[in-house]
Amino acid sequence: MKIGIVGSGALGLYYGALLQRSGQDVHFLLRRDYLAISTGGLYVHSCNGDFHLPTLSAYRDTGEIGEVDLVLVGLKTISNQYMLDLVRPLIGDSTAILTLQNGLGNEELLAEEFGAERVLGGVAFLCSNRGEPGNVHHLGAGEIRLGEYDGGLSQRSKDLATMFNNAGVQCEAVADLRRARWEKLVWNIPFNGLAALLGKDVTEILSHPWSNDLVRELMLEVIAAANAQTIDIPIDAAQFSQQLIEFTEEMDHYRPSMMIDRAEGRALELEAIYAVPLQYARQSGVSMPRVEMLFALLDIGE
């Protein structure tokens, strides 16, 4: 399958490398890492074993890639204003687009421009960071849950899940993408925001009694908003929040992407992770006062 990776950061490089290693025809749009990768290839430092790809199909411009079977979007949502122009040259008659970006609102942008029938979304539970140019660090996890923007369990989504599985990525096709997106937010909203605001990693946050309580309260607000959306099966608040907290306790001092972004002075993904979910919750008559407060506290620091 010919795949174009748009947004080759920690996520795009990692999944793209695994797909290439498994025999897919992967083409990377690169910016920061273009020179390093063109000359030295890509080094993947992974808790599942390091590997090196000596040669990648690397581009500075998606126009040089041409039409592909699958566009994989890994762009930071703060760069969404460039997304449509970057994706357009890759689109042929039967091209599918899979966005693995954070938060809400990304499939909507792609569907409006390229047609809803092309668009799939996925949530990635991946702990990875970029290193020096030409290096990506995979610290843990990595599973993907993907599905059709229009809903339903399509053959296409099952085939994509199989492709990821064959590349060594745990991947499940789901009928209810909306629910999967909100489930991811139940983690992203507390941990990304608190880590960025306080400059504390997830282990530090969970080890403090009151911020541990606050994580759970934030999760319960997000779950209440999720259950007010059109989703197939409501999320079990007590069980799911407990499960996510236990999942996070396994992470050893993990620094969420938003914490790193703030520490390095980059813009935060506040629109996709806070503003759009707050808007959807409000439209469903659900208020998330603590989430709103966290958003306000993060936004004044921008």
Added chain:
Amino acid sequence: MKIGIVGSGALGLYYGALLQRSGQDVHFLLRRDYLAISTGGLYVHSCNGDFHLPTLSAYRDTGEIGEVDLVLVGLKTISNQYMLDLVRPLIGDSTAILTLQNGLGNEELLAEEFGAERVLGGVAFLCSNRGEPGNVHHLGAGEIRLGEYDGGLSQRSKDLATMFNNAGVQCEAVADLRRARWEKLVWNIPFNGLAALLGKDVTEILSHPWSNDLVRELMLEVIAAANAQTIDIPIDAAQFSQQLIEFTEEMDHYRPSMMIDRAEGRALELEAIYAVPLQYARQSGVSMPRVEMLFALLDIGE
């Protein structure tokens, strides 16, 4: 009147200096500023006009001061574990104790040890900071509202108000100290906490639309808790919050004490300004979710 100042920081030095200038017999317990003040006196840099007191009665130990008519407590509440021992040598048969400390719980400590009939409390709306040793900066405001811990408008509290007025301090005796303390918290809880957490001054906080909204929401939570206490007249939520915001808009980039404490790595007055008010609110069946969240966010940084 013989007055002993316990806790000669920005507040104790400023009011003590004005009282001495007006002819009162003021004795200062000093620590950081002892040497500078013993040799060079105290410089008051005030928006109402600078002045210099060449000689102060300065002590390192309240035992050397002996009994006084009035103990004025200006200690940071984070040092409350030393308060009773510092005050004890000053107490004679008719000594009154006036605490101008922040938050809740201070009169209770003094009353339990020295008898409720001795204890008055006051809230000071004072913008002042310590400068180099021997210097105090008065940036604005300074009015005091004081009253009996037991409640009621006593002759003693009126006399103290007159004493402050004669020293150039706007001061009012009030019958309902508890209400006055909560009114002060309506300012302290949002502005001290947000400024410390975000490292932004009050002007920066109010100029950002969402943190401006958040200030008002925090104020409304505190007012609801205040009105659930035993107070004479309920606080008008809309009118009082608006009045405090306008009062704060007059301050030009004022940095609340808690912001300075955090920037300089000192402990914050979280117990008196957050933990005790949250406990009193809870006992009255009122929840303050945003205040609780602000407290948790501040506490994890300690």
